[in-house]
Amino acid sequence: MIELRAVTKVYPANPKPALSNISVEIARGEFAFLVGTSGSGKSTFLRLLLREELPTAGSVHIAGRDITRLSAWKVPAMRRQIGCVFQDFRLLPDRSVFANVAFACESIGRPGSMIKRLVPEVLELVGLSGKEERMPGELSGGEQQRVAIARAFINRPVMLLCDEPTGNLDPGTSVGIMRLLDRINRAGTTVVMATHNADIVNAMRRRVIELDAGLLVRDQQRGVYGSGAAVTVGSSA
Amino acid sequence: MTRVFPILRDAVKGLRRNLAMTLAVVLCSAVSLTLFGAGLLLNRQVDITSRHLFGRVELTIYVNDGITADQQLALATKLSHDPLVKSAAYESKDQAFAEFKELYKSQPELTQGVTADLLPASYHVKLVNPQDFTAAAAEYAHLPGVNQVQDWRGRLKGFFRFLHGFQLAAYILAAVQGLATLVLLYNTIRMSAHSRRRETSIMRLVGATRFHIQLPFVLESAIAGLAGGIVAGGALFGLRIALIDHRFAHQEFTPVLTHGDVWTVIGYVLLAGAGASSLMAFIALRRHVNAAEPKRPSRSLRKSIPPPRMARAEEAAPKKPFVGATVTYGSRGSTGSPDAHVSNGSHRRH
Numbered sequence: 001m002i003e004l005r006a007v008t009k010v011y012p013a014n015p016k017p018a019l020s021n022i023s024v025e026i027a028r029g030e031f032a033f034l035v036g037t038s039g040s041g042k043s044t045f046l047r048l049l050l051r052e053e054l055p056t057a058g059s060v061h062i063a064g065r066d067i068t069r070l071s072a073w074k075v076p077a078m079r080r081q082i083g084c085v086f087q088d089f090r091l092l093p094d095r096s097v098f099a100n101v102a103f104a105c106e107s108i109g110r111p112g113s114m115i116k117r118l119v120p121e122v123l124e125l126v127g128l129s130g131k132e133e134r135m136p137g138e139l140s141g142g143e144q145q146r147v148a149i150a151r152a153f154i155n156r157p158v159m160l161l162c163d164e165p166t167g168n169l170d171p172g173t174s175v176g177i178m179r180l181l182d183r184i185n186r187a188g189t190t191v192v193m194a195t196h197n198a199d200i201v202n203a204m205r206r207r208v209i210e211l212d213a214g215l216l217v218r219d220q221q222r223g224v225y226g227s228g229a230a231v232t233v234g235s236s237a
Numbered sequence: 238m239t240r241v242f243p244i245l246r247d248a249v250k251g252l253r254r255n256l257a258m259t260l261a262v263v264l265c266s267a268v269s270l271t272l273f274g275a276g277l278l279l280n281r282q283v284d285i286t287s288r289h290l291f292g293r294v295e296l297t298i299y300v301n302d303g304i305t306a307d308q309q310l311a312l313a314t315k316l317s318h319d320p321l322v323k324s325a326a327y328e329s330k331d332q333a334f335a336e337f338k339e340l341y342k343s344q345p346e347l348t349q350g351v352t353a354d355l356l357p358a359s360y361h362v363k364l365v366n367p368q369d370f371t372a373a374a375a376e377y378a379h380l381p382g383v384n385q386v387q388d389w390r391g392r393l394k395g396f397f398r399f400l401h402g403f404q405l406a407a408y409i410l411a412a413v414q415g416l417a418t419l420v421l422l423y424n425t426i427r428m429s430a431h432s433r434r435r436e437t438s439i440m441r442l443v444g445a446t447r448f449h450i451q452l453p454f455v456l457e458s459a460i461a462g463l464a465g466g467i468v469a470g471g472a473l474f475g476l477r478i479a480l481i482d483h484r485f486a487h488q489e490f491t492p493v494l495t496h497g498d499v500w501t502v503i504g505y506v507l508l509a510g511a512g513a514s515s516l517m518a519f520i521a522l523r524r525h526v527n528a529a530e531p532k533r534p535s536r537s538l539r540k541s542i543p544p545p546r547m548a549r550a551e552e553a554a555p556k557k558p559f560v561g562a563t564v565t566y567g568s569r570g571s572t573g574s575p576d577a578h579v580s581n582g583s584h585r586r587h
Binding site: 075106 | 242243435436438439440441442443444445446447449450530531532533534535538539541542
């Protein structure tokens with residue numbers, strides 16, 4: 001599904017690579033955590049998958065396609081296969097919940113009848129039925145993130161990229177969001193989630209890919225958050 | 238299938254959000270389009286006037302009253318065989334008198350006392366190439382029996398130069414004002430795109446095509462341009478009524494612009510307003526959208542990649558500082574224990 005082949009990313013202003021010779025493969029339907037300290041290259045990793053960045057060397061393949069060689073007009077079609085969720089939700093504050101979710105559909109030219117059918121469906125999936133007309137400002141952080149997930153999922157992407165989706169949420173709310181992501185994953189969507197939240201990683205016991213200063217230092221099935229000491233801290237907390 | 242309504246709604250919303258700026262764009266484009274339209278109308282008027290004046294005749298050759306039949310025959314033969322001449326029509330004294338009476342029938346005091354005798358017979362000549370009138374005039378002026386050659390175009394040169402001057406001034410002003418409008422529009426669109434960057438970035442991420450992202454903005458400025466065009470069209474129509482219907486309606490020097498002409502020009506003005514502003518929006522947005530997409534890494538950047546480090550952090554950990562440490566361990570007198578040189582922390586538990 002996702003494959004990075006010997007990917008190196010160097011930003012022009014910084015001689016130190018943000019990612020250095022990374023090769024990873026994530027299968028269809030997998031759930032993978034991307035862990036590492038701030039600046040370890042997690043966000044660059046996700047941005048490469050979205051083709052928000054191009055690697056300086058190496059190639060990125062999604063569904064068997066090298067997206068680094070994609071011509072510009074094919075990029076939108078590629079992005080329709082990917083949903084993304086961010087730490088700061090990125091909702092449109094002047095639009096209702098319904099309009100925020102519908103926006104993703106409208107933007108790719110879906111007909112109105114389809115939008116009217118799909119939006120309530122996906123809002124029910126994320127547990128926000130009955131809150132269609134609320135404005136984002138009237139929702140709690142967890143609810144806002146659910147709207148963001150609904151928006152990311154409404155076009156039925158084959159993979160969901162989450163950049164610290166629980167970063168702004170309290171532990172209880174985070175669990176709810178993780179349950180939702182887990183459900184989406186069990187329905188067949190590949191999920192890649194960058195996170196700092198050790199508890200969640202340790203509780204889920206899914207694949208863990210750890211980056212450190214741009215290097216891939218660990219790739220473990222059913223892994224935990226940090227190696228050694230970090231596990232102790234996590235389990236004692 | 239692209240849905241029109243949400244896009245149109247976004248465009249109108251964008252215009253209303255920035256009402257003051259929208260108003261500035263509409264007024265600016267209205268002024269420049271009015272000037273542009275005035276230039277076009279003036280052009281049309283010059284066309285009508287010159288066609289009226291030169292449509293039938295470019296030279297008039299007046300013949301002497303005492304011209305002999307031979308001289309007249311020679312003149313007529315020369316005219317009919319002249320490669321410069323397209324057509325030549327003879328007008329007798331009686332015909333000239335009839336036309337004279339027709340022309341001034343509203344002012345009988347002018348025609349009083351004039352008889353057919355007083356008016357000369359003439360040839361009305363149309364040239365193949367109107368530019369040749371000086372050559373043609375010179376050729377016929379000195380023939381026997383010819384009284385005078387009247388070169389209409391030459392006589393009206395000053396008048397047309399005056400009209401063309403006006404027209405040029407209108408075009409120059411329209412260009413300057415138009416440039417200012419386009420710069421203003423460019424700025425407005427960039428500001429509008431900036432204030433809606435959250436929307437556009439989400440659109441990009443969910444896979445909206447470039448066309449779909451740009452459409453509301455292009456539509457927005459097309460609406461503003463069209464509004465400017467409508468104001469300009471109104472101004473031009475007002476100008477037509479005020480100047481022509483009220484002022485020049487009764488002159489007989491030349492026919493004037495019809496309502497049809499004004500409508501045609503208004504059509505051009507609307508088209509120019511909507512077209513130029515959408516084009517400008519498209520250009521302004523191309524830069525905005527392009528800036529969001531990643532650039533291919535430069536060759537120098539690709540060359541600057543350091544050689545790949547080893548994949549494991551433990552192995553890649555810098556060993557040099559520990560070499561010194563090893564020496565210290567050794568010199569601390571652990572008496573050359575074989576373990577003393579082991580520097581990597583992960584192996585320390587051995």
